[in-house]
Amino acid sequence: MTPPPPHTPHRELDSESRRAEFEATALSFLGVVYGTARRLTRGSDDAEDLVQETYLRAYRTFDNFVRGTNCRGWLLTIMYSVFINHYHKTRRDPATASIDELEERFQAYLESGDDAGEAATTVEVHGVRLSPEVDQALSRLPEEFRAAVLFVDLDGLSYDEAAVVLACPVGTVRSRLYRGRKLLFAALQDHAVTLGFRKIER
């Protein structure tokens, strides 16, 4: 099957070709989109509805998707917009962690280093091990920080891509990511050693 030349707008395709092209381009991301939906909705049953709504909107606006550009980013942009407008507001946040407390814990971690002895610290990541603590700590981060960590560190988006998905400037992605990472580390610090974070001292 030879696809039409890439400069053909989708709307000029007959509806069958348009549908086939949509499925070839977008449906291969179902797993990615579902994984992100699960995390956005904090593992709730809303994830499937969010995925369905996302694909429906993507399909309806497929004429605006420029062939050859990043489809995953486009789908996540649509999904985050649906999530913020329809899912997020209708639900109360689960008890979010106290930011002040986490900030204090992070400071305490920074200051607890032994200046003289630590010649080298190395982070080692061991084999894959799933930890409910991480999912739990992530779900308790305030939404703006959580979304930045989720899209950059878990979905692997670049800052520029995340800025589009989150509809904010790149500088905002940078600062939310920075705080989000610190808060998440503070929340996980007690587990971090068993989760593969350790210091090797020379």
Next chain:
Amino acid sequence: MTAHYGEELQDLLDGRLAEPRRSEVTAHVETCVRCRRELDALRWIKSGMPKQVGEAEPPPDLASRVRASLDAADATDAAAASRRSFASRVPRRAWIAAGLAAAAVLVVFARGDRPSALPALVAADFAAYESAAAQGGGGGLDIQSSDPKAVEAHFARNGIAFPTRVFDLGMMQYRLAGGRVHELDGRPSALFAYRGPEDTALVCQMYPGSVSELPATDDVRENNGITFHVFRSGNVTLVFWQEGDVVCVLTSSAPTETVVQLAFVKAVRVESLAPRG
């Protein structure tokens, strides 16, 4: 020294610092325990944390649910073709801008002057794998495994001197079948293969070299600062890109855009792969 670098530690980690600042911050981290601890914490969240997070497989009926809602949309559109009112709600101006830039590139495949046969060789390897796999016996792979680490270890043990990166494409519904140490154009190549939806084969090769050795193609894409060179040979699509001293190429008979999107997701800029120091 009392100053600490805060967000610039993250810039260093994410490969977003230019010289000379990069060297300054790197040197500071060598001597400042506090900044080193902060960098370690950020790095663990970036690299270690994601490995601890559970990935849920989509429920088996989700794809059919999505297709059913698309069917419903098709039926509604057929009845009222003019209703397209959702379009303006989604903030996607930047994707469109990126798309316009991409659309400015002519996208008709043409052969250039350089006589490199690499795309033809890679396409032939794909065809050979397909026909061997069709006859059973694993398609001539030395190792059959769905574990990327096991396949990477196999390459390292059997003479592949450069680091390989066997992708986990499970979330894209492609399952690793295995790999073999291969020879491409007289050089070592790490070849590994996947099976995707409807048993579609996807073969990746990594070989030492440069994309500048490829013939010219008019289908060149940019994503995330990486340049992708797209070739077609019959119904087979080949997508090449550079990672450090290694060229990666994905080959499949899946639709061209599917193969391109898989490459977009899996390619990394090498300087951001491993933090230095």
